[in-house]
Amino acid sequence: MEMYKITSDEIDVNQVITSVIRPEAGAINTFIGTVREFTGNKQTVSLQYEAYPSMAEKQLKRIGIEIREKWPNVQTSIVHRIGKLAISDMAVVIAVASPHRAESYEASRYAIERIKEIVPIWKKEYWTDGEEWIGDQLENTSYKNRVPKEEKE
Amino acid sequence: MITVLFFAKQQEQLGLDKLERAESQLAVAELKQKLIEDYPELSLDHTMTAINEEYADEDQMINDQDIVAFIPPVSGG
Numbered sequence: 001m002e003m004y005k006i007t008s009d010e011i012d013v014n015q016v017i018t019s020v021i022r023p024e025a026g027a028i029n030t031f032i033g034t035v036r037e038f039t040g041n042k043q044t045v046s047l048q049y050e051a052y053p054s055m056a057e058k059q060l061k062r063i064g065i066e067i068r069e070k071w072p073n074v075q076t077s078i079v080h081r082i083g084k085l086a087i088s089d090m091a092v093v094i095a096v097a098s099p100h101r102a103e104s105y106e107a108s109r110y111a112i113e114r115i116k117e118i119v120p121i122w123k124k125e126y127w128t129d130g131e132e133w134i135g136d137q138l139e140n141t142s143y144k145n146r147v148p149k150e151e152k153e
Numbered sequence: 154m155i156t157v158l159f160f161a162k163q164q165e166q167l168g169l170d171k172l173e174r175a176e177s178q179l180a181v182a183e184l185k186q187k188l189i190e191d192y193p194e195l196s197l198d199h200t201m202t203a204i205n206e207e208y209a210d211e212d213q214m215i216n217d218q219d220i221v222a223f224i225p226p227v228s229g230g
Contacts, residue, residue: 033230055206092230112230121229122161133162135226
């Protein structure tokens with residue numbers, strides 16, 4: 001049973017993986033996003049994730065639907081943690097199960113990129129020398145144009 | 154009556170996470186304009202809007218009882 005969840009608890013990776021297991025799958029790809037200490041010269045002490053949880057879970061589910069349209073027979077689960085996280089804590093876990101390995105890599109990559117576009121979750125970095133809400137991590141187009149009703153090409 | 158939700162930086166700019174407003178039957182862009190006038194400290198640049206948890210265009214109408222959320226650039230993952 002696919003999971004699309006925002007949680008303030010530590011993420012149970014095995015539970016996310018188990019949720020996509022099924023007999024038709026020949027591959028399960030797991031992506032884990034963790035809290036990085038250094039971004040360039042900036043040293044992160046901790047960070048805070050905030051979400052609009054009910055809408056975020058709907059958007060995670062939508063990503064799962066988009067993946068199913070692109071790669072039929074793929075099962076996806078996504079769990080994102082919110083609240084205060086320390087260096088190396090797991091912020092997001094994505095598990096993708098597919099009949100063959102290629103789709104599981106592609107779908108996993110698609111999921112994390114879409115999370116950074118359409119899911120209402122925000123990160124506040126606490127640096128050694130200040131704090132800042134982070135936005136527009138992709139920085140390739142203006143934000144306004146990045147939240148299309150239909151899928152990006 | 155409509156409910157307006159704020160997150161992240163905008164929540165800090167306003168010092169609150171939620172507003173109740175008497176008006177309805179107005180477009181998203183009109184509400185944004187009114188809020189910027191009422192709260193000069195608030196910036197809604199590069200901000201998407203959701204109505205009842207679905208992304209909405211600038212010209213979409215807001216109806217009575219709707220929950221409007223402003224979504225500044227997201228940074229999950």
